[in-house]
Amino acid sequence: MVFGRKSKKVVPFRTAGELDAMAAAGAVVGRALVAVREAAKPGVSTLELDAVAEQVIREAGAVPSFKGYHGFPGSICSSVNDRVVHGIPTAEEILADGDLVSIDCGAILDGWHGDSAWTFGIGAVSAADELLSEATRLSMEAGIAAMLPEHRLTDISHAIELGTRAAEVAHGREYGIVDGYGGHGIGREMHLDPFLPNEGEPGRGPRLVIGSVLAIEPMLTLGTTETTVLGDDWTVVTADGTRAAHWEHTVAVTEDGPRILTLRPE
Template identity: 60%
Template sequence: MIQIKTAHEIELMRASGLITAGALKAVKAAVVPGVSTGELDAVAEDYIRSHGAVPNFLGYHGFTGTICASINEEIVHGIPNPERRLAAGDNISVDCGAILEGWHSDSAVTVTVGEPSAEDAALLEVTERSMWAGLSRAVAGGRLTDISHAVEESIRAHEHEYGIVDNYGGHGIGTEMHQDPHVLNYGRPGRGPKLVPGLVLAIEPMVTIGDPATVELEDGWTVVTKDGSRAAHFEHTVAITPEGPWVLTAEDGGVAGLAPFGVSPRT
């Protein structure tokens, strides 16, 4: 069942989203050569708890971290480890979420440790832009796959043939972290549930430099590229409102990210 939120409930999710945004900002500031993913996990947990919320990843189906920390060829669901340290040139996807007064938020960002190579910089830019392309289509009156198609179209617009990870994608979110509907990062437009005010979605493209085929590691969580190529992952939680998309996990509500697409969000 798809959960439709009231205006008040979306306000509560915005408060949760701002805590997740702050936690990610704190983690990004702590990403330096030599830091462990366990230390980054502690930064996120401390921030979330100090702002009156609780981490929604911690304990989820037995997951042991506040963040998912996925490095280089790891796409999603990497487990934080106090023994695993970042090196200059690594890419790390940090996925994070919070629960405040029973309402969830979810967001992710990929950053490079130090200066990125031209190839990595392009990968991150393509992935992040595709997320904003999808968010720009989170408008009342459309269909769910309008978002999926916008993500795919943005990725396919480049000369390099980037891979779009199959089956993994975004999701509804509200009183649970994962709700219906599932939001793929590819597909024909004009299909699926109608986009209506009160629907809240997490949009999260996962893009690879090489083949998008995946393997799950023996830890039962970490998903990696089968060919060892690097991946990137970005995510925001967005509410569909009568006034336009409201990106609940962006500090500015989505103003800067949506501007290139000619979309003005609710703020």
């Protein structure tokens, strides 16, 4: 019986073999992200980056999970500067020195999904942008560290929030935790319950068990917590025009500690 998989009392879990299959899908995503970052230079369009990602994914025998998802046209989400998430790659959007770019990418391999994102600068970016990306990465890592058996869902939310607050102290500035967006369950579908907030009180929600899998993805800004959606019905931007960063890994709970399923090649 697999009653535990359907129970809302626990975060959905996978067998060891299924986690290996998810890690194979995640490795494709990791390679695609690295290829995109290597191609991202001043003068390159976000549509060209999309083509790079799709080529890596399809050459691995996988399928871009974003492309066609509820009508989304790209294989990546390319969110530049004040765009938080879900930016649509276009030929008209040309990267320039000093841009801050968040790339979110997903792939399906043998029916299993991998989902990961990171933020990086183009050329010489400001110190504030560098620290923003670092703070977001550290917040993600704090959430990953909380992926332990018997923890509750919001223990991870709280850990992400504490990671952000620790970064604020270290950097001597405040960051906005984007309201209304967060992580999610993932497996044979890209988005599964439960929704994972990026802040909140600990000790609430379903339990984590061995094999539970979540996509952990904090989004921080240099200002507001509020966002708006552009007329394309996809692109989420900061309400005050400040820059944003987005980091994400797909992570499993194991007996040996958290396992990142979307590892990137060195």
